[in-house]
Amino acid sequence: MEPIVSPWFIYLLNFVENLGVAFMIIAIFTGLGLFGMGIWWLTDIEDYDEDDEKYIKWKKWTNRLITISFSALLLAVFIPTKKTLIGMFIANKLTYDAAEKIIETGKDVKDELRKDVIEIINSITKKEKEPNN
Secondary structure, three states: OOOOOOHHHHHHHHHHHHHHHHHHHHHHHHHHHHHHHHHHHHHHHHHOOOOOHHHHHHHHHHHHHHHHHHHHHHHHHHOOOHHHHHHHHHHHHOOHHHHHHHHHHHHHHHHHHHHHHHHHHHHHHHHHHOOOO
16 A cells, blocks of 8 residues: 655655755855955955955855855745645645545534533533532
8 A cells, every 4th residue: 555645755844944944054154254255355455456366266255155155045945845845745635526525524523523522511510510429
C-alpha cells in the first residue's frame, strides 16, 4: 500500500524552510559587508587610482558581494514556506469528491461530539441534583 504522504516530502518541508532562512541570513550578512565596504570607499577612495591594486580588489569583492547578496535575497524570497508547500500538496490532492467526503465526515464528527457534550452536561447536572450524603 502506498503512503498518502511520502516521508521524503515531510523531510523536505523542514529542509526547504531552513534553506530559506539560510539564504536570508546570507543576504543580511553580505548586505552588511556591502554597507561596510561602502563606508570604507567613501572615506578612502581619494587615495586610490583606478589602476591601483587595492582599488581593483575592492571593486572585485564589491561585485561578488552584490551578486551573492541579490541572489541570496531572491532565493530567500521565492523559496516557499512550509505552510505554502503544505497548501500546494493539499491543493494537488484535493478533488470535489474528496471535499464532499470531508464535509460529510466533518458533519458526522460534529454530531457525535454534540451528543458526547450533551451526555457530559446531563451527567454533571444529575450529580448536582443528587443530595450529598
